[in-house]
Amino acid sequence: GENVEQHPSTLSVQEGDSAVIKCTYSDSASNYFPWYKQELGKGPQLIIDIRSNVGEKKDQRIAVTLNKTAKHFSLHITETQPEDSAVYFCAAADSWGKLQFGAGTQVVVTP
């Protein structure tokens, strides 16, 4: 089955700097890669996703890139703000359409 690895597990950035989270996946048939943000005590919230026919997608300060050959994808957050502090999860949909999640990255943005 699909296996998703996510790095780093924790990331501390200064407000205004950029943050990058990287994920790798194992199933070459995976075709959908969402990113979720989870604030303390809440459910995960979908923030951006990308499908396998696209190499990059942007939405304001966040962007996702996908390299299908290398089987890795990344989340980029620019001009970080304190409200970006949360746990971020990547995921990949396997050939059956089921999501396999990474272990998560705790992002801390310090003023």
Add this chain to the structure above:
Amino acid sequence: NAGVTQTPKFQVLKTGQSMTLQCAQDMNHNSMYWYRQDPGMGLRLIYYSASEGTTDKGEVPNGYNVSRLNKREFSLRLESAAPSQTSVYFCASSDDRGYEQYFGPGTRLTVT
């Protein structure tokens, strides 16, 4: 739109007790999912229902049963709770199978 709702928010059970976690969505989605979240392990799929009337096992189904009551509701039952089932449980739904899943607020379950 309330989105995905879950009840209860918190629950404490003794080993061997049973309970049902309830989930409902008002987005007219076809697919619904149950996940558990444990520290350092992300979210793991317990069961899912691709459409009304169908259910399938996910990655960690042992000790759980599900019922897709209708298009809106998907329940998760623990027949005989064990301490290993202490976790936060999330329900999710999506229109297109697997894609754009929307999550509920979670149920924090402790089994003593």
